[in-house]
Amino acid sequence: MTETLDTAPSLAVGDDVADLLFRNARTTMRWTDAEVTDAQIQQAWDLAKFGPTAMNTQPLRLLVVRSAEAKARLVAHMADGNKPKVEAAPVSLVLAHDPAFHEHLPTLFPVYPDIKEQLAPAADVREQMARTNALLQAGYLILALRAVGLAAGPMNGMDFDGVDAEFFSGSGFRSFLVVNAGVADGEGTPFPRLPRLALDQVAEIL
């Protein structure tokens, strides 16, 4: 680090936005009674969908679990500590990847007209590409939910195979994360912020 922070220009977003999306946002488990509407899910998707993916594959799929019946089906497959979190959340989003994303590529990535046929027999490659890029999209979606005014509570303590058998036996989608969403009650969590690694702990500059 050869330069000091005071050489940095201002952020391109206001401090209020930096706080909302990053600095003050917490993994939330305490919610107000405010419902999460279909329109808010639409708004979040209409931001998150623009995040980049390899060859524009967009393999992320969502199951929006809001009804009491669907909640009960999901809760059955959550780790014990996460069951009450799903029950308490206004909505729980099951995030999954679609190994058959290549079916959409003639539309999504016309740059390579043969890519659908090339990927069709390569199930292992598709699985890896789908998971990798859906995880990137999950990062975009968590921040998009916050941009819509919702808090996010991501969790991965669950029986993914059980969730897939419950909800995705027809589609072949593979779940990898559940993100609770709603309006946070206060800070959204009783726990203090845990420490973060400093840049010099994670980065080398060459």
Add this chain to the structure above:
Amino acid sequence: MTETLDTAPSLAVGDDVADLLFRNARTTMRWTDAEVTDAQIQQAWDLAKFGPTAMNTQPLRLLVVRSAEAKARLVAHMADGNKPKVEAAPVSLVLAHDPAFHEHLPTLFPVYPDIKEQLAPAADVREQMARTNALLQAGYLILALRAVGLAAGPMNGMDFDGVDAEFFSGSGFRSFLVVNAGVADGEGTPFPRLPRLALDQVAEIL
């Protein structure tokens, strides 16, 4: 979808922010001469680091490749189509995950005092956790770069094993993405925006 868009409240961020971070942001390959300073990298990290990871693991590691010598070492392992993109970018960030993230957990996640020892023998579990959570962090970082006023050009056409042998033989980090960064020249790309999947193509609401 039982509700219409006009029932949605406003976004929690301005349209200018939604455009900057999501709607108008493009995978960039055309750059101005503006340098990317250490201070800007620090600013981006100081936003991205707050994004949630499982058990606060934060397994993402960064190699900031800016010097001509380091660029040449990286270019040697990029796919041919991506070599000129690395050469043209003000800075190229090699994103990697650290399978030894558990060494930090006594500090990062004191909630489970024994978690470091429990994970130590479970190399496969650590590898999977590291990759999964570093990919989420990559999503946060791409948006954080934009929040700092930089454009991002993520690429994964490269010889990851070659990059790891070149740069990470001592650390054991495993690369999974290169993100070019800098100030976009105009739109940053000569290509029109590719289509995105609509919510009803990716989501079901229960």
